[in-house]
Amino acid sequence: MPALSPVIAPSILSADFARLGEEVTNVLAAGADWIHFDVMDNHYVPNLTIGPLVLQAIRPIVKAPIDVHLMVEPVDRMIEMFTEAGADVVTFHPEATPHVDRSLDLIAKKGAKPGLVLNPATPLSMLDWVMDRVEVILLMSVNPGFGGQSFLPHVLEKARRVRERIEASGRAIRLEIDGGVKVDNISEIAAAGVDTFVAGSAIFGKPDYAGVVRAMRAEIARGRGDTVAI
Secondary structure, three states, rough: OOOOEEEEEHHHHHHHHHHHHHHHHHHHHOOOOOOEHHHEEEOOOEOOOOHHHHHHHHHHHHOOEEEEEEEOOOHHHHHHHHHHOOEEEEEOOOHHHOOOHHHHHHHHOOOOOEEEOOOOOOOOHHOOOOOOOOEEEEOOOOOOOOOOOOOOOOOHEEEHHHHHHHHHHHHOEEEEEEOOOOOHHHHHHHOOOOOOOEEOOOOOOOHHHHHHHHHHHHHHHHOOOOOOOO
């Protein structure tokens, strides 16, 4: 199975919300591929962020895919609200629903790509019975709840093991990572088999979005062993 093209997905959790429309427009113009939404409910995680009205507000100006990561419990009502607001990808934590199959099916029925999120300590056995239905597997490389945390290195081995499962499945499943992703570690993350990279504070708040995205692409190419420019 050919490798999927790398995706850089800036997380608006680190954007300037006073000018969010401008921020997402600028980061996409700088070369980013997706926009990532970190949705927290002050229940599943100890923080409260954004709801579907924010997605609905920026959807008309964002032509790129919008990737929604639900850190909420329960998830099904939020799946409905965010897909109706225009989400293209929806991922959730298996611990946050009593029926993982039902939640995955609901995302697909609502027209979005379904995915599961694994916390740093969540066992990979969670994937055993769903590899035929997920289109994205998101690995948390921090414990969820807050932006700006440091990358947990042991997640690299987890990424390598998930990549093996994806290859064995024969399906084009994206392997995404979220938490502490920066220019100086994205090469080793790519080398571990990740193809979709969520970055928040590493991009937003920097003076040159395009420069950061270019540097990330160069490091991803190096980690993947690509011989052509991306």
